[in-house]
Amino acid sequence: MAPRITGFDYQRVPVAEGVAVNVAVGGSGRPIVLLHGFPQTHLMWRHVAADLAADHTVIVPDLRGYGDSDKPADHDGQTYAKRAMAADVVAVAKAFGHERFALAGHDRGALVAIRAGLDHPDAVTHLASLDVLPTLDTWEVMRGASAAVGFHLFLMAQRPGLPELMIGNSADAFFGHFLDVWTRDQDAIPADVRAAYLAASREAVTSIVADYRASASVDIEHDTADREAGNRLRMPVTVLQQDWGAALGFDAEALWRAWAPDLVHRTVSCGHFMAEEAPADVVKALRDLMTR
Template identity: 40%
Template sequence: MFFEGFALDRIDVGNGLRLRVRHRAAEDPGDGPPVVLLHGHPRTHTTWYAVAPLLARRHTVICPDLRGYGQSDKPPSTVDHEPHSKRAMAADVAALVTALGHDRFAVVGHDRGAYVALRTALDHPDRVERLTVLDAVPIGEALRRADARFAREWWHWFFFAQTRKPAERVINADPDAWYLAREEDLGAENYADYRRAIHDPDTVHAMMEDYRAGMTVDRAHDDADRAAGRVISCPTLVMWATRDDLADLYGDPLAVWRDWAPDLRGGPIEAGHHIAEDNPAELARRIEEFLAEPQSPPSPPKS
């Protein structure tokens, strides 16, 4: 069954902005913190349809469409792209969890959702208990390391970020030809939801604004944190797909993350880029194992 037992709501997260969200209480309440699952581009929350029920056996699971994506509200664009920044999206996540009656939570992010998950852990350290990142390094780190190979393989970052010749015009001319996803890979309901999103010009515009924020305000936030020595205060799990190019670009992705996450673990997982759709059982198993790890004792205060 597609998201069996999950409620589907639209929840106000402040300033009149509502997120579409599926959520379900744990079968065994109190066994662990709520888990927020954040999708990437150009997916919606339905990308987690096979993972979320597995995690819901022990955890309350919350799956929103990020602001601008899917059927969540789309804030008006501004010249500085701040309404589509990861900081704004992270504030949405924190407000959403509060609205659902929880304080502390774990967050899992894939692709663009990974940047939101990172920003949530950095901006709300008193609330995020565990961070899981899938197929990503921090935006500031990616741009700092960008070379000819990155430009060749990830050229869409630069294309999507343009404003004088907006990418929306190209994508909206034939969204199916641009994104090339197949129903047999996504599942019927997930594919229908994804396809509804990519055929909505307002959603496509908001997704491009996500990338424009990435090149500007999001990078500035990452660089400011790096300069200030801010790090992730919670245990962090990083995984990357064996059939994607993160390891090709960065060698050991954990080496990139060590300056950001002192309590770090992770490794590759057998999958293509869309891990939740390619290998949901293994992904859910690894997330569950990570969430079940004993909490490390706090470091003693410095003398």
């Protein structure tokens, strides 16, 4: 059995027709939902969730297409739109009795969180993003040799067939590559957790690619429509990221402020997987956010 978050209960929660997601829930108090990134599952939040559960209801799902959640086929290019995945998050919170909640996401989960904040501003009270730019900005700044760090974005943006074949034929090497090169502290992801990430990703190649493909198509359309309409994140927002903005030649804080007027932007001295490498910093930032 894969590792679990100690002290949390697990449930399957229906979120859409034919789609249910795996959810860990623990603690009591004001609710916060935590969304994982790639190539991980809800387990990436194990340290942060256990700490926050002392005084919050902490809801930690596997995103649709990941972990032990359902992986519906994508027949129309909309199934893994961040809009659909954000609706899942709202449905999960409502299933536990919460119409309003704080929301934090890492990597892919942060993109879902951003979309939830834009689409459901009356539900999301506070929003935190860990180590990612909004989708539209990501594509706009990825250029030249620096874009090599995002080779997987371009690979998984291709039409169905080749990406799934290439990744599926070397799944452990592909997903393991990111766990290795994006981590400064290799001990932050112990062997049993790493094995769980790889096993879950191995079983989810098609849906993971569909998630990324959506971010090169329908997600851009949704972000563009919001930018043109002047829609912004109305809630307090905290952004945590590595010190990669200057290295890639853009002002990440300025890009974020265009989306989030009430913004706190902080740099964390660790690798990409900051909830595992620097959980105390993440917990402090989330607690500070929820006092704003």
